[in-house]
Amino acid sequence: MLTPPLKEEVEISIFGPGYGECILVHIGFNDWIIIDSCISPSSKEPCAIEYLSSIGVPLDTDVKLVIATHWHDDHIRGIGKTVNSCSNTTFVCSDGLLTKEFVIFIKAYGARPSLTEGVNEFDIVLKSLETSHRTPKYASAEKVLWKRNGPNGKPPCCITALSPADFAIHLAKIQLKELFPQENTTKRDVVVPRPNNVAVVIWLEVGDICLLLGSDLENSSDKRHGWASNSRSHALSLKTRCLEIYFS
Amino acid sequence: MALYMDRKWKVITNPDVTSYGQPTFQECGFIAPQEEAPVDSKINSTYIDIDNKSNLVQKEIPESPIVWYPLKHQKTTMFTSLKKWRGVVLKTYKDCFLCRLVDQDGNSPDEEAEILLTEISDEDLQLIDIGAVFYWSIGYQISPSGTRIRSSIIRFRRLPVWRPDELFEAQKKAEKTLISLGIT
Numbered sequence: 001m002l003t004p005p006l007k008e009e010v011e012i013s014i015f016g017p018g019y020g021e022c023i024l025v026h027i028g029f030n031d032w033i034i035i036d037s038c039i040s041p042s043s044k045e046p047c048a049i050e051y052l053s054s055i056g057v058p059l060d061t062d063v064k065l066v067i068a069t070h071w072h073d074d075h076i077r078g079i080g081k082t083v084n085s086c087s088n089t090t091f092v093c094s095d096g097l098l099t100k101e102f103v104i105f106i107k108a109y110g111a112r113p114s115l116t117e118g119v120n121e122f123d124i125v126l127k128s129l130e131t132s133h134r135t136p137k138y139a140s141a142e143k144v145l146w147k148r149n150g151p152n153g154k155p156p157c158c159i160t161a162l163s164p165a166d167f168a169i170h171l172a173k174i175q176l177k178e179l180f181p182q183e184n185t186t187k188r189d190v191v192v193p194r195p196n197n198v199a200v201v202i203w204l205e206v207g208d209i210c211l212l213l214g215s216d217l218e219n220s221s222d223k224r225h226g227w228a229s230n231s232r233s234h235a236l237s238l239k240t241r242c243l244e245i246y247f248s
Numbered sequence: 249m250a251l252y253m254d255r256k257w258k259v260i261t262n263p264d265v266t267s268y269g270q271p272t273f274q275e276c277g278f279i280a281p282q283e284e285a286p287v288d289s290k291i292n293s294t295y296i297d298i299d300n301k302s303n304l305v306q307k308e309i310p311e312s313p314i315v316w317y318p319l320k321h322q323k324t325t326m327f328t329s330l331k332k333w334r335g336v337v338l339k340t341y342k343d344c345f346l347c348r349l350v351d352q353d354g355n356s357p358d359e360e361a362e363i364l365l366t367e368i369s370d371e372d373l374q375l376i377d378i379g380a381v382f383y384w385s386i387g388y389q390i391s392p393s394g395t396r397i398r399s400s401i402i403r404f405r406r407l408p409v410w411r412p413d414e415l416f417e418a419q420k421k422a423e424k425t426l427i428s429l430g431i432t
Contacts, residue, residue, distance in 0.1 A: 107418040
């Protein structure tokens, strides 16, 4: 029997068959954040949604953000259904991802859902956003994604993206243009470009508790993108109680 | 045809079950020679003790001596899958390729593997390219005679080309979405 966290409790739940492909954070006072998604092998439902439903959390009011940190199949399985279920929630993705080229690309591949599951998930997300008249929020370095000021005794909470950096976004746009299929070429699955320049690193502060969610951001010798470009070390030096979670 | 065991029985065949006009011994029973007809009334219920000729009495028995073997229609080799992955080629090398494998049961995380080209059948070799999709099944083959052989099968998916109208349609749909989501 699963029990919900206490009102003032910060709870971090990690789901997935491997490294923790989906992270669910209760930031206190019935506010929840879903980061990435994976599917439960038994129910075939998104793990975060299944858990929240089992403890009676109303998805459309209590889930504040659904964040897709990066475009790898194992981190976005079921994210379409997650966005659909959380019908009032803000959807966040990397600034380098939802470009005009990528949307055309999604629509081309989305017509063939059996071909590329990752692209198909994004197609479901876009359809859900269109239907519910929501616009996505784009994450980039140092951008505040969500904030709770802490009235009525609630601890303040701030969720900030630490990546991608501007240069990484520029590189990602070039990479995505190259992926667009050409006429009369054989249909193939989409191979996500490497290195992953546009993964979203999340810095989450609740009261004096800090979480660094490392996403799939890669190291690079070029200081204009990757870990070298973000302010992680600066942020860590400021805080004493910090939990780092990396996943790939 | 008579069989001699502890008692004498005659082999009878189920008239409905024949293979190319020949009696099939996979569905047959044994019954005493004196009791050939009607067949149906004898099967699974009684037998005649032919050694006790002075008193041919049908006796109830707890278990029928007629042994019915399951009829097997398998005429070709069957494959039973134990584990199945969907694979995508990520990079090709001279003698192998790097791929991402997705467990079709969803019980294990995605993995990357290098597969030797010698594992691939000749007709699939030309399909190996970045993004090519294949299915890898590990299981066992069962031959018509019942022999089991552990096997690994890799089959590449054959896909058509992108048609100009498909890409045009995608652009039209994308424009609508871009306006709706406020993407410029």
